[in-house]
Amino acid sequence: MSVFKRNGMGNYYIQFNHNGKTYCKSSKTTNKRTAERMERDWRDEIHRIEELGERPRITLKDALNGYVQSKANTGSSVYAKNNLPAIESKMDTSVFIDELRDWDLNKFKSSREADGMAPQTIKHNLQAIRSAIAWAKDHGYQIKPLTFPKVKLNKHRLRYLSHDEEARLLADLDPKRKRPYRPDYEFRPAAENRMYQDNYDLVVLLLDTGARYSEIANIKWSAIDLENGIINLWRPKVRNESIIYMTSRVKDILTRRYSDRVSDDHLFTNLDGQQRGYQSKGIRSAFQRAGITDFKIHDLRHTCASRLVQAGLSLYEVASILGHTDVSTTQIYAHLERKDVSAKARDVLENLHRLTQGELQ
Missing domain, CATH: 1.10.443.10 (Intergrase catalytic core)
Incomplete structure (x- = not known):
């Protein structure tokens, strides 16, 4: 059977063979019909990937987590993690990445602006999403080209100690x-x-x-x-x-x-x-x-x-x-x-001027 319970208890498991390879995972449900539907969907997905050359799909949440894990033990680790709460609070991260649209990103930007977030913070949030999509592409998942909204940064005076x-x-x-x-x-x-x-x-x-x-x-x-x-x-x-x-x-x-x-x-x-x-x-x-x-x-x-x-x-x-x-x-x-450089140019011109005056005299 493709759908079964181990020892007759707990959640249903899905198991089947395709092109000599065994696939098995928990359906995480005790409902047999739901498990059977999941099996059909899984078989169809594998067929599209292996027979038709389609790429698998991944949710934004999983792509973000994949991106964060890829940055573990690097200087960017904390930066990557810190962006997740803001993204998850303002976007539906359960959607597949290839379902994201430009207006989802614009809506996210507008929502963060309404919360009074600094432009630099919003830019970091969007960059984390961009990096997650790039990670998904590199790992063979379906993506869709997106146009990210531009964030105008405030210009600050360069501050340094006298x-x-x-x-x-x-x-x-x-x-x-x-x-x-x-x-x-x-x-x-x-x-x-x-x-x-x-x-x-x-x-x-x-x-x-x-x-x-x-x-x-x-x-x-x-x-x-x-x-x-x-x-x-x-x-x-x-x-x-x-x-x-x-x-x-x-x-x-x-x-x-x-x-x-x-x-x-x-x-x-x-x-x-x-x-x-x-x-x-x-x-x-x-x-x-x-x-x-x-x-x-x-x-x-x-x-x-x-x-x-x-x-x-x-x-x-x-x-x-x-x-x-x-x-x-x-x-x-x-x-x-x-x-x-301007000060150096002044000194050069002053020296040339003195030399010229000396020759005229």
Whole structure:
């Protein structure tokens, strides 16, 4: 029989042979007629796939889950997972991907806008759907060409620290500074002082390496070469590695931390001795106390990049340091380079003018 119960109990199972191959699965129902209908549908599907060359179908939900699983153990894993709740709350993910229409995507975009979501967030949501469809295509499922709605991003001023702001920030993060309602440094618990020191050290490393927060917060000692002053920085987001040469203050910090290390594995740890993860409250509070407004931790990376461009490095050189896989990503700093080029052009013209005046005299 093609439809049967194992030991005469529970749900019906479907089993049959096709072209010498055995197919078997649970119908997940105790209703025999339903199971028999499922068997016919399954046989028809296999016939269309193997005899007629049709591709199998997959629901949006299963494609999204497939895409998320494909990103496991990569820098994009959290990003992929974080988009699922929003998509599942605003779209019927039980539909087959080849049944999706352009207006489904436009309706999703409008719904997210009505909820007050930022354009960048909506763009990420749509990109997750696009990636799920691409995953389904790569795995042989039926898809239909779709036109995704465009999302206009708000233009924000590039934010980076002035040297005065950096001085105020580091003064506030100084572990030995006096803190309201707390004992002096020498009388505080060691764990509290270590927390303050971690925040200070982490900010300096971010400022002087231009790395992403997670790249430094979760870095291992095996990536640190103190003797040669090198950090072998692995970038999970783009899956590449950069060699970063230490500034003197970074080397001093790493030398001190190595001598006082609490872990032979990770440079920064949480209370359980594992990698630090995303703990940013103390740093964000320091921004506020130092009077640094409209500033995020990622802007420390912008600060490093902006200073390099202003000092004369090309966008291609800065892209290499930041680990950008496409120099177009580094174009947000282009206006700083143009300003520097304009100043250089002025100096060249001034020199030519003086030379011309000298020859005329």
